[in-house]
Amino acid sequence: MSLNADEIRECIRQNVNDPELGINVVDLGLLYDVEIRAEKDVRIEMTLTTMGCPLYDVIEAEIVRVLRAKYGDDVDVEVEFVFDPPWTPDMMSEDARMELGFV
16 A cells, blocks of 8 residues: 555544543644655654643654554655744644633
């Protein structure tokens, strides 16, 4: 199965939740970019709600796990955490904002 950025984003949306908030990282607005670099090489650029989030490694491990489960153990997954632009609640989907009481 070849890598596809939209399918990867959807796979993460369906399977990777923020451990503290219980909402998927895509709807939270944490996933910035999915870059397919080669046939079995993907780079995920994302952020966290705060720079000091102690659960970044849990989120990273879960992304790697779900993508390898879907695309095979030989897929190379790099997750890079960036803080520019900084995350704000405005980046969340409307559903996520409603669930967290922002609307």
